[in-house]
Amino acid sequence: MGSDYYETLEINRNAADADIKKAYRRLALKFHPSSNRETGSAEIFSQLGEAYDVLSDPCKKATYDKFGEEGLKGGIPPECGSSGAWSSKYAYHGNPDKTFRQFFGGNNPFTDFYINDAPLQFGGLQLIEVKTQDSHIERDLHLSLDDLFHGCTKKIKISRRVMNEDGCTSSIKDKILTIDVERGWKEGTRITFPKEGDQGPNSIPADIVFIVRQKSHPLFVRQQNDLIYKAQISLEMALTGFSVEVETLDGRLLTIPINDIVHPAYKKVVTGEGMPLSKDPSQRGNLIITFDVQFPEKLSTERRQLIKQALTFKP
Structure with missing residues (x-):
């Protein structure tokens, strides 16, 4: 019986691309030979690499869904295809580490793995990440002399990129930042909102810094x-x-x-x-x-x- 790539990744056949990526991320980290010394983990890791290699490619996935592993690896005859010729036969390159590195990026994929800003731990192995924060973003906050004399509240809408739940894709969302202007603030006063910049999978969001700029007054x-x-x-x-x-x-x-x-x-x-x-x-x-x-x-x-x-x- 041929391999069931969906079963290997523990997902159903209706899984979206984001679900496929999420499943591979979770299982590849779990069974990577560097962090899992149990018997059979290397074989499972290799199976995960092949399953992801097929299901993450729309053409390979479509062939597999219609003709199974036999059709994928044996090629599709002309009467089944649309091009009038045999499709090329698929063969996994057999290097699951290559698939792993391509998915996570870099020659040392473990450098960027953090959950809630804490290093992941696999068994007794603790993986240390060197994770840098983006440079802070400065924005002017124009205030009148009356605002600075009496104090006030300013609400500012920002648009920023946030990571979706799958951990791989992102989208643009609006957020309201509230600044409580205190009486007597001077020109140049800085108000910092930590980590409110664009989110990314391998970096810490930038701080957003508002700088008070005082408007001129007629008197x-x-x-x-x-x-x-x-x-x-x-x-x-x-x-x-x-x-x-x-x-x-x-x-x-x-x-x-x-x-x-x-x-x-x-x-x-x-x-x-x-x-x-x-x-x-x-x-x-x-x-x-x-x-x-x-x-x-x-x-x-x-x-x-x-x-x-x-x-x-x-x-």
Whole structure:
């Protein structure tokens, strides 16, 4: 009686290609002579190689399914085939290690065998894998100054390749990553999602790293934990005093009196009205007000004289 390749691989005749691969993977590892010293394991390993060699090839499999081992190894007569000629006879090359290496890849197929990131063990033999992780993937996370002041939650959809249950094929699937933005995060803050990159049979998925990029704001410029606000004032205001109104990021309106003479290097520091500190959001940086003094474009002779008199200091 001829060999039953389906029985050898412990699958039924309706098995899909993925089932054939999965069955061969499991049994070839079990009966490989390097890991199984029991009597008869080498013969079983050879039978597995031949069964997989036939059933993994669509043409060989179709011939075997229709004409059995005799038709496969003896050739198909013209009246049975469609080409009008005898089909070629099949003969297994007789090297199950070759089939094993072609299936797993590489001259040392045991280097890539891991289950749940732990090395496979066959009897007393532990197989050590050198498994590398793909380089991390960086993506920019653009956030407004308001996002970084108040904190928020961002949901980002990624598409990545994931391995199917058969362990051999893969498909593209979407996944939602959730980022809880903390108050006070700075430009360049990195958020890492370990092993969320593309999956592969012989590698560790890459980490995905999101890097905070702060959007510009119409009123404030951020410097570390401080907020810089520039007020435009007239020369008269710079010399005689005034008040500045600033609407804060949390919606309050601050009225800040300026009683000093505003010279080119002058700054007004309002303590505790800047950005929250990321390590302690109850503490905040400062609001620093700078000034852009608008000088008059023209002065009449009379006004020039009045200004001269006003600025003439007598001891």
